[in-house]
Amino acid sequence: MQNFIVIDNATKKYGDHIGNFNININIKKGETFAIVGPNGAGKTTLIRQILGFIKSDEGTVAINNFNSWINREEIMKFTGYVAGEISLYDDFTGIKFLKLVSKMKKDSDWQFVEKLIKHFDLDASRKIKKMSKGMKQKIAIIAATMNKPAFLVLDEPTSGLDPIMQQKFKELINKLKKEFSTTIIICSHIFEEVINFSDRVGILKKGVLIDEYNVGKTGIKELNKKFKKIFEEEGVL
Template structure:
C-alpha cells in the first residue's frame, strides 16, 4: 500500500524528514512514534500530497500523491493532529456536507458510527467539547470505509471508553474492508493494541522499526526510553 524511498524535506537543521525509507503492507496497521517536532506530521503531509518533498519518491497504492492527490483522496480517510471543523454548522449538517463530497460514502454507516461513539450531532460544532469534535472528525474520515486511513493523534480528547470504541472501529475496518492504517500516537497502549509494526522517528529520521508481538506495550515503552530519554539536569 505504501512505499517511501529516500524521502527528504528540509526546513532547518534536523527539522523535516531525512532519508526516510518505509514500506507498509496492504491491510497492515503501522504506528509512528516520536516526540513533538520529530517529523511525524511532516511525513504524513507528504504522504497525503499536502507538502511536496525536496527529493525522494512516495507511492500510495501505485499513486504518486504529489501528482494525483485527488485520486488518492478517493480511497483515503484522514484525521489531522489539529482538528478544525466549521463551528457554525451542526454536527449533522457538517457530516452531510462531507458525505456529499466523498466517493462511496455510506450514510447508514454514518448513523451507526454516531451510535457507536454515543454522540448527539444536532448541536452546533462550536458548542461541542474537544472530544465530541474529535468523534465528528473520526466519522468523517471513516464514513467511506477507506482503503487507506491516516490518523494523527486520533484519540486526542477522547475518554478511555471512547478510546476503546475507536479501537473497535479500526479492527472492524481492517477485518471487513481490509483497511490499511497509518497512525501517529503518543499513547503506547493504543499503538500496542492496534499496530502490527512500529517505526520510531527522531530528528526527522526513521531510526528503528520493529514488529509488535502479543500487543506488548512494555516492548514499545522500553524502546522509546532507550531511544529518546535524556539525562535529567534537575
C-alpha cells in the same frame, strides 16, 4: 504481496535536524503502521508528505501506485484523514457537517454514519462551535471513516477522547481492518495510543526513522521499554 505504500528516501528539510530525512517505509495492504516519536520529531510533516499536502525535497511516496504529490486527488478518493489540528465548519451542526462530507465522498454509507454516531454516543445535533474537543474529535473520526476507506491516516486521533471512547475507537479501527482490509498509518507521541492495534511501529527521532519493529515479534513490553528510553534521552520525561 505488493506494497500498498512505498515511502522511498523521502526528505523534507526545514533546517538542521528539523523536518524529515531519508525516510524509507513499505506497508502492505491491510497493515497498520504506527509512527511514534516525541513532539517535533517530524510525524505530521511525514503525514503531509504521504498525503501530498507538501512536496518532498527528495525521494517519493507512492500510495497504491499513485505518486502522492502528482496524483493527490486520486489518492484522496480512497483515503480518510484525521488531522492533528481539527478544523470543521463551526457554524454547522454535527449532522449538517457529516451530511456535507457524505455528499462529497463517493462511497459513503449514511447507515454506517448513523451506526458510528450511536457507537460514539455523540449528540450530533449541536453546533460544532459549541462542541467539546472530544466531540469534535468524534466528528472528525466519523467523517474520515464513513466510506470505509482503503487507506486511513490518523494523526494523534484519540488525544481528546476519554478511555471509554478510546476503546470504542479501537473497536472501529479493528472492524475496518478485519472487514475492509483498510491500510492504516497512525502517528502519536503516546505509545499506548497506537501500539495495541498496530502491526509494525517506526520510531521517529529528530526527523530520522531510527528503528522499525514488528509488534507481534518484538512484544509490547519490550517496545514500551525501548520507547521510554528514547523519550528519556530526549529529556521529555
